[in-house]
Amino acid sequence: MTLWTLFKKETRIILRSRMLLGVLLIYPLVLVGIIGFAFSEPQRHVPIALINEDVDANGQPRVELIPNPIQGRPSERTFSSALIIANLTEIADLHYTTLEEGRHLLLTGEVEAVVRFPANFARDVVNYGSSSQIQIITDQSDIVRARIMEISIRGAIQSLQDYIITQKVDLVIQTIDESLGFVSDPSNALYPGFPGVRQRCEEIRTSKANLSQSQRDDLAACVEFMDTIQGTLRNSRGLVQSVAQPIQVRVDQERSGSLFVRDLIVPAALALGIFWTGSLATSSLVVYERESPAYQRLRLSPAGVLAIYGSKILLTVLIILGQSLLILAIAIVTWHTRVDNPALTLAVVLLSTAAAIGLGLFLASLSRDVTGTVLLSVLITFPMLFLGGVFYPVSFMPPAARFVAGLFPLTHSVAALRGSMLRGFGFEAALPWLTALAAFGFVLGTLGIILGRRLELRR
Amino acid sequence: MAHSQTQTSHRVPGVKIENASRRFGRIWAVHDVSLEVAQGELFGLLGPNGAGKTTLFSMLSTQIKPTSGNLWVQGVNVRSSPKRVRSLIGIVPQTAAAYEKLSAWENLTLFAELHGVGDLQAQRRAGELLRMVGLTERRHDAVATYSGGMKHRLNIILGLIHDPSVVFFDEPTTGLDPIARRGLWEIIRLLQRTGKTIILTTHYMDEAERLCDRVAILNRGRIVAQGNPHKMGKSLEEIFFQCTTSDDPQAQRRTS
Numbered sequence: 001m002t003l004w005t006l007f008k009k010e011t012r013i014i015l016r017s018r019m020l021l022g023v024l025l026i027y028p029l030v031l032v033g034i035i036g037f038a039f040s041e042p043q044r045h046v047p048i049a050l051i052n053e054d055v056d057a058n059g060q061p062r063v064e065l066i067p068n069p070i071q072g073r074p075s076e077r078t079f080s081s082a083l084i085i086a087n088l089t090e091i092a093d094l095h096y097t098t099l100e101e102g103r104h105l106l107l108t109g110e111v112e113a114v115v116r117f118p119a120n121f122a123r124d125v126v127n128y129g130s131s132s133q134i135q136i137i138t139d140q141s142d143i144v145r146a147r148i149m150e151i152s153i154r155g156a157i158q159s160l161q162d163y164i165i166t167q168k169v170d171l172v173i174q175t176i177d178e179s180l181g182f183v184s185d186p187s188n189a190l191y192p193g194f195p196g197v198r199q200r201c202e203e204i205r206t207s208k209a210n211l212s213q214s215q216r217d218d219l220a221a222c223v224e225f226m227d228t229i230q231g232t233l234r235n236s237r238g239l240v241q242s243v244a245q246p247i248q249v250r251v252d253q254e255r256s257g258s259l260f261v262r263d264l265i266v267p268a269a270l271a272l273g274i275f276w277t278g279s280l281a282t283s284s285l286v287v288y289e290r291e292s293p294a295y296q297r298l299r300l301s302p303a304g305v306l307a308i309y310g311s312k313i314l315l316t317v318l319i320i321l322g323q324s325l326l327i328l329a330i331a332i333v334t335w336h337t338r339v340d341n342p343a344l345t346l347a348v349v350l351l352s353t354a355a356a357i358g359l360g361l362f363l364a365s366l367s368r369d370v371t372g373t374v375l376l377s378v379l380i381t382f383p384m385l386f387l388g389g390v391f392y393p394v395s396f397m398p399p400a401a402r403f404v405a406g407l408f409p410l411t412h413s414v415a416a417l418r419g420s421m422l423r424g425f426g427f428e429a430a431l432p433w434l435t436a437l438a439a440f441g442f443v444l445g446t447l448g449i450i451l452g453r454r455l456e457l458r459r
Numbered sequence: 460m461a462h463s464q465t466q467t468s469h470r471v472p473g474v475k476i477e478n479a480s481r482r483f484g485r486i487w488a489v490h491d492v493s494l495e496v497a498q499g500e501l502f503g504l505l506g507p508n509g510a511g512k513t514t515l516f517s518m519l520s521t522q523i524k525p526t527s528g529n530l531w532v533q534g535v536n537v538r539s540s541p542k543r544v545r546s547l548i549g550i551v552p553q554t555a556a557a558y559e560k561l562s563a564w565e566n567l568t569l570f571a572e573l574h575g576v577g578d579l580q581a582q583r584r585a586g587e588l589l590r591m592v593g594l595t596e597r598r599h600d601a602v603a604t605y606s607g608g609m610k611h612r613l614n615i616i617l618g619l620i621h622d623p624s625v626v627f628f629d630e631p632t633t634g635l636d637p638i639a640r641r642g643l644w645e646i647i648r649l650l651q652r653t654g655k656t657i658i659l660t661t662h663y664m665d666e667a668e669r670l671c672d673r674v675a676i677l678n679r680g681r682i683v684a685q686g687n688p689h690k691m692g693k694s695l696e697e698i699f700f701q702c703t704t705s706d707d708p709q710a711q712r713r714t715s
Contacts, residue, residue: 005569005573008569009569012560012561013560016560016561300522302542302575303573
């Protein structure tokens with residue numbers, strides 16, 4: 001009864017505090033909206049400056065025939081810088097320019113990288129005795145942007161690298177086959193080839209009656225030798241390929257479906273919303289009450305400490321649950337975000353809420369006024385944001401940072417929500433995170449109430 | 460009797476304090492204070508800043524425990540039954556103790572509910588009290604929109620919503636203009652006529668003389684003078700200055 005009475009009072013007060021309501025409810029929703037919009041599609045049109053010095057008299061990318069490595073004849077297979085440029089257009093808007101202008105555009109931020117094809121690029125690539133070099137220039141003053149651009153451009157080039165190797169290997173194999181007569185050569189129909197010679201040796205050995213046993217044995221050895229060579233050469237494709245491409249990479253995506261970056265961000269944004277609202281709402285409500293002259297009257301009423309704190313906790317839980325459901329609904333309906341294990345997701349939301357409220361009670365016990373509480377809340381939220389795995393994987397951090405990250409409940413909440421929503425984790429797999437969140441809630445909440453009571457008595 | 464939880468006499472005093480002391484560190488804020496306030500009496504606690512009035516108030520209202528001694532409200536021991544005492548007392552703090560985002564009506568019904576007053580009775584009582592202090596028309600407006608005088612009036616009736624037997628007023632007229640001050644005196648007299656025991660602290664000697672049946676002057680944690688302000692021989696102001704500036708240990712004996 002007392003709890004319900006105080007809950008009604010808290011609800012009325014918070015509904016009439018527009019600023020607090022905005023910060024608690026609207027801000028996390030806006031945050032999720034912005035994040036969802038920002039990461040909704042991969043960026044396809046990153047501006048890149050392109051300098052192609054390997055062009056013909058008409059300014060078109062020079063096309064080179066890939067030659068036959070043994071006979072020296074050009075094949076029908078061709079290569080050109082245009083193939084790489086076509087790949088680059090998949091990820092970038094290309095600005096054809098000069099090297100000097102490209103560097104200027106890079107430093108002014110108008111392009112994200114500069115790519116330069118040198119003169120005779122295609123010729124050096126197709127020739128067997130040479131190689132060529134593509135120049136990539138990035139702005140190292142923004143190391144993350146530079147690294148992302150380098151990886152993207154390397155990816156576009158790598159697929160052509162594989163293409164040219166495959167073409168050359170095919171040509172080598174084709175040449176071996178034609179040279180030894182394993183396949184018929186239309187230009188030289190009379191050439192017996194390796195199989196023809198072997199067949200002739202076998203015929204002589206079996207049909208000539210005047211051969212000595214020693215001659216027959218020699219012919220048999222020749223046939224056997226030729227069989228061995230033939231067998232070896234028939235495996236030449238594999239042999240050459242193993243030299244040219246000793247490592248081939250196959251990427252299998254586990255549980256990827258059609259994940260976008262925002263799918264990874266939604267659980268993190270959900271966790272962030274819980275901790276933002278939970279810690280700020282609880283601490284603000286507690287400190288606002290403590291600051292209010294009416295608190296003296298409330299403390300002198302029959303309402304106990306449990307009812308006073310309980311009403312604020314109950315209201316915060318309801319706010320967070322409503323907010324989380326809204327965020328999830330928006331994410332599911334608008335972006336088709338996956339929730340592989342709804343029951344576990346709900347459990348994580350509840351335990352994260354408990355941890356966030358515990359954090360809020362703890363913050364409230366450290367500050368005497370609402371301003372101090374908000375400052376403390378911001379002081380805690382920002383390191384959590386950067387170290388909690390919201391944007392950057394905790395596992396990539398150095399050991400000391402990983403240790404600090406483990407001290408933040410947000411880290412466990414983000415990991416647990418990603419596990420339950422995207423990786424289909426069960427309760428057993430998520431147990432360490434669930435335990436950590438429950439422990440944070442209990443320890444911080446208990447400490448907060450005890451220290452808060454001491455603070456009240458000192459006033 | 461002195462240490463029993465509840466006084467058993469037929470007509471118990473509204474407030475009884477027996478050798479109450481409270482120490483903060485090495486300082487005795489209240490030292491060996493004894494006094495008795497009869498039911499229906501209007502009693503004034505006077506004294507300069509730091510005399511111990513607030514500490515005595517806080518002990519009586521169960522906010523802090525005495526270091527030694529005993530206090531009773533309507534015969535109920537403050538130390539051993541603080542919850543029962545809270546239901547018997549009403550507090551009117553110096554600053555308006557109301558939730559500013561809520562209306563007067565919401566504040567009144569909130570504290571009525573917390574004190575276990577039934578819905579219908581709470582509404583009837585809230586209506587009566589609002590009428591008494593002239594806030595009926597503005598009852599549904601947020602307290603934040605009230606003038607200082609209106610907040611003061613609301614502050615008083617918030618302390619009365621559960622119909623307490625004993626009401627503590629802590630410097631109720633500080634900061635009020637003369638008209639509002641006189642209005643407040645009327646309310647306090649009205650309450651006294653309803654039979655409530657009233658204890659008020661004040662810095663204003665004229666206020667104490669006009670309102671109080673009896674007064675006690677506190678200085679450095681001790682009662683240095685006590686009696687009916689109209690039967691003390693000198694003006695209350697004169698006695699106050701004498702007691703609080705001369706350090707005369709015989710002051711109480713002379714004036715009582």
